[in-house]
Amino acid sequence: MTTSRLAILSDLHMDINQLDEVDLTVLADVLQESGVTHLHLAGDTANKVQKVLQTVAFIEQNGITVTFNFGNHEMPDVAGQIEDYPDRHFLNLDYQNLNDKLVLLAFNGWYDYSFSVEKDPVKNSATKNLYWYDRFIRREADDPTLNREILRKLKLVLDDLAQQQKEVIIATHFVPKKEFIVYQQKPYELWNSFNGFLGSEATGELFDQYSNLELVVFGHTHRRFPQQEINGTLYSCQPFGYYFEWQITRQFVMKNNLMPEFNPMKLRKILKDNQTEFTRYRRLHLKEEFRRALTLWDYPTNK
Ligand SMILES: [Fe+2]
Numbered sequence: 001m002t003t004s005r006l007a008i009l010s011d012l013h014m015d016i017n018q019l020d021e022v023d024l025t026v027l028a029d030v031l032q033e034s035g036v037t038h039l040h041l042a043g044d045t046a047n048k049v050q051k052v053l054q055t056v057a058f059i060e061q062n063g064i065t066v067t068f069n070f071g072n073h074e075m076p077d078v079a080g081q082i083e084d085y086p087d088r089h090f091l092n093l094d095y096q097n098l099n100d101k102l103v104l105l106a107f108n109g110w111y112d113y114s115f116s117v118e119k120d121p122v123k124n125s126a127t128k129n130l131y132w133y134d135r136f137i138r139r140e141a142d143d144p145t146l147n148r149e150i151l152r153k154l155k156l157v158l159d160d161l162a163q164q165q166k167e168v169i170i171a172t173h174f175v176p177k178k179e180f181i182v183y184q185q186k187p188y189e190l191w192n193s194f195n196g197f198l199g200s201e202a203t204g205e206l207f208d209q210y211s212n213l214e215l216v217v218f219g220h221t222h223r224r225f226p227q228q229e230i231n232g233t234l235y236s237c238q239p240f241g242y243y244f245e246w247q248i249t250r251q252f253v254m255k256n257n258l259m260p261e262f263n264p265m266k267l268r269k270i271l272k273d274n275q276t277e278f279t280r281y282r283r284l285h286l287k288e289e290f291r292r293a294l295t296l297w298d299y300p301t302n303k
């Protein structure tokens, strides 16, 4: 009997973060040093699906099993194949056995505006089409309908797994629980209307109906939270996020006194003005950021 280790990572954003093969080698090193045997990428791995597949292939070369689901960022590039992309690493509304008892179930997920303070679906949809990245995604139904349909299919898989008495780890891109939604006060309350596109309360309510869910991992928020147990299931949200959101970036700015007081609005300009130093710093410290973004789970195998 040996111990295997699953790692789940979301929001790598290969292209927006301009991560190259040197950076991916750093990620592979972190995974190998941590004894990871299976990596699941829980969406927003890249804007271009080709880049996602290259990332998967690169990590796989290191003898690590890799699976993935999509986030909203891949979706404009895979219109028509969002739910059934034809690649053997793609895991959506389906599961893989980790051992005789434990499975990894992944699904892209979606949203239904339930986390928005605005309750009118027409207004939510208008806000999305004006401001949100997802306005570029072409789908066959409106958002609440799509989400209901996804949850209907998810329930069938969950019922089947409960019937088989399996323990389940779930990976998805979107937020299933209100505990991970931040509601801003004045003068930032405009951000609250975007909460509607972060996930769905009904997803978490569906999870609540099952006692065999060990762990649920998701991202999309670009904000990391402490892990939290809700109704007997552990929830983990620690997305990798954009380079200007990383902890090492904040350290770089503060250590070099580039801002008297940390101001995220001015950060990108400061990083641009100090690009050479920042590039050096991020190469040196990227390992730390990768480690913070990994959710790990050990399980016994017969290998
Ligand atoms: Fe993201």
Ligand SMILES: [Fe+2]
Pocket (backbone or CB within 6 Å): 044, 071, 072, 073, 173, 219, 220, 221
């Ligand atoms: Fe996302």
